[in-house]
Amino acid sequence: MSAPTVVGAQTSRTGSPARRRPGADWSPGRLARVVTMLFVAAIFVFPIVGFIAMAFRSHEGVRAGEDGFLGLGGMSWENVTYSWSQVNGFGPGGGLFTQWMLNSLVVAGGGALIAVVAALPAGYAMARLRFRARRAMLLVTLVTMVMPNTVLVIPLFLEVSAIGAVGELWPVVVIMGFFPFGVYLSYIHFMTTMPHELVEAARVDGLGEVSIFLRIATPISKQAAVLVTFFAFVANWTNFFLPLALLSSNQANKTVSIGLQELIGASPLFNPTVAAGLDVKLYMPQLALATFISMLPLLVVFLGAQKYLIRGETVGAVKG
């Protein structure tokens, strides 16, 4: 490609101290770039701002259409408390939404915990130990990692159904614990942070393989542990198809992702006949509030993991 030019130019580089002109005039090219980027940013941000505002508005205000730009003028805390009473009043006796949030916490948190406990030793073993089938296991991990996980949902449903556990939370937790991306993250982590020599030295000192992992590898794996937990939690929290297949039959054991679907289905906006039989009224502000609340745990784990995400060497390695 342009390699020869580049090499040629590199030699002449020392001759000229000129760098790219920082803060030069607004050339047409620069102007076009900045305007394009701001335009795209607006397309991305406005809907989200409007949507969050929707969670703070009232159905009457929305219908009257007088809440101003993106509905920002119609926001109030009163609306939120009313909407919450409607969202959480859903279901016999109410409180179903809270239950769904708790279920999501159990399956997403439990799944992430299993994922990290399984991923760290497996990633370490594949990165630093020699054994038959090591490459085969790595290949299986990579392929399952890049395949969309929904293709296995119906086979998983058949399996869980065969043992009579459809509608229970624990099979979902176990299945979510299978997180090949986490294994790959751990693998990359130990490849880059734990030198072979360290393992060899520990062996010379008489440590067994499992002890080496527990005493030497585990203490230097905080970065990987946080990343695996974070990615697993987010993937589990937003998983829709697996809970839909395994938990739909049990109203009290639904996760919030499929619970939101049920709220949409009970909205007078889309299903007047069903909605007519309900005590609560779920219009757009209520649906937006439920969605907004359902995203809060993700925000929390994001903030918690942020320091490690930004460091990001591991993630860079993955995609590269």
Add this chain to the structure above:
Amino acid sequence: MTTDVREQRAALAPRRGTRGATRRKGPHARPGESRGAWLLMAPYVALLLVAGVIPIGYALVTSLRRVPTPVDPSSGFGGLDSFRTVVTDFRFLDTFVNIFAVLVVWLPIMLLGIVGLALLIHASPGRFGASMRFVYFIPGALAGIANFVLWVYLLNPSQSPIEGFWHALGITTIKQAVVGAGQLPLILAAMLFFQGVGSWIVVVNGGLNGISEDVLEAASLDGANAWQLAWHVKLPIIRPWIGYAALMNLAYGFQLFLEPQLLDQVASNAIPDQWTPTQLGYAFAFSNYNFPAAAAMSLILVVITLGIGLVIVFKSGLFSEESRG
């Protein structure tokens, strides 16, 4: 922590010379090492069996069963009947045509968006570029159902912030917005783009940041302007990432379920109920209770996505990289 490792590394430095030799001893390791490895792998292998291998095997067995009927309630060996049922189903081909229709619109826009925006960000050093990257990433945080509810808000003309746009098209209900001729692939493409482009921008941007400053400086000293720099220097370097993104998103297309399923729900069942292959498999299982056919449908999808997965793993260098460790 890091310093510990570095100190230990430094302490071990003299032994470096022998490293290559010891490492290339081949796969036949000491028995202790092999046993330790499998012990450490055990939890993961158990999960792989429970959540991967056994379900696939069981689906295979199920797919070869016969569907019990009221007349003949036995479910003995049925051979490939269930695969025949699936492939000859009047919806089967349509679901793939539908996926194809979405991919044709979505993939080019997605790739153009990823590469274009990543290049624009890379051309904007400093705070502006970084904050734009963050802004583009935000919609990606709204995954799955949350993104869907957001789109219900956008698509429903009665309260949409782009109400004017819908009215200009003569659309007054969400049903009209969704069912018009050829509109569904466009809407799905928009939803998927909105949700997915941000995280890929971050990935490709990471690739661009890996280009050494010297190379870029050299090229610009050579007289390359920003366009030439992007086109002749940056683009060829990030080509592997673009291929990786294309294939990952292609595989993603085959799992489409949530969006068409729920759009149907908010559009008064105006969309065909089984619009994508995954929906068809779901219908076999949960509407017809034809588990053999549902299993067969899943296996067909497993084979397709496995094929794409293998191409990704071998072509992207994910697998070859590892030997460098």
